[in-house]
Amino acid sequence: MHFTIFTDCNAIRATALKKDLHPRVARWWVKLQDYDFTIEYRPGSKMAYVDYLSRNPLDKVCTKSDRFCQEVLNTPDDYNEYQIKNDLVMTKGQDPKCFVPVAARLQAMCLYHDKSSHIGWEKYIAKMREELFWPRMGQSLKKYIRNCRQCVLGKSHTGRRAGLWQRGERPSSALDVWHIDHAGPLVKSHGCTQLLVVIDGFSKYCSLRPIRKKSTEDTIRALSLVFEQMGKPRRIIADRAAAFTSLTFQNFLADQEVQLHHIATGMPRGNGQVERLMRTVFNLLRASLTAENEKNWDIHQMFCASLLTQD
Incomplete structure (x- = not known):
């Protein structure tokens, strides 16, 4: 008698088409040649009823003792969206x-998580929601998988990783360590589209200098004015922007006898003092500038600097 086998294991169907088989698999396949059958592949999502047979059935005593199940069993007219089937409460559809x-x-x-090789929580939740339900089911599933001992100890975690805490060197005096960065782009104001932000790590004194663009020449020109006004620091901390990593900028600081330190790529918190200052500067500019005077921010930035540092 000819019959058809439906399976979600595509490897079994491929075995029937292979010419070269592993000897052990070939012996298994020879035993099946006495039967007249064909193999057809069917995705696992369309064979949920087969998976159900491999799982333990729910205890009917637990179902009857549950309060919600008792309400559905006793007053079925009040729960039209549910039906009773084999003493189990099920949805209609x-x-x-x-x-x-x-x-x-x-x-x-x-059963759904531990017996399924501890699958990820997205697949785990989606698979359970295809067949089961209860109130606040998603919260229960996430809590269960978060506290799964095998997953916590045995799986490698992806995504963001917490870095090791390192306490940076504290400046001992003013003009010891400066933090610099570019802020922008902004609306063009008298030819300027960027701000060079400079903050002293010890006194928190800051200076804002409008520049045309984030070029090495404009950065050196603005920083020279800051040197004339505030003096020269021992060291400058900056990110790896092109203006700060250029050989011209490095030679300029070397001539001024100023050390240059670049933070790691993709780690803006390494220059956190100036990053935090720029957020304050942008908040002040947004609050003080309107559509009529937004093209005069290079004048208003002096007002912002006076609020921040009495510059």
């Missing part, structure tokens, strides 16, 4: 879902 009582939820989560 083409794809009915089974209600899981409180006493059986831990067992159900264990």
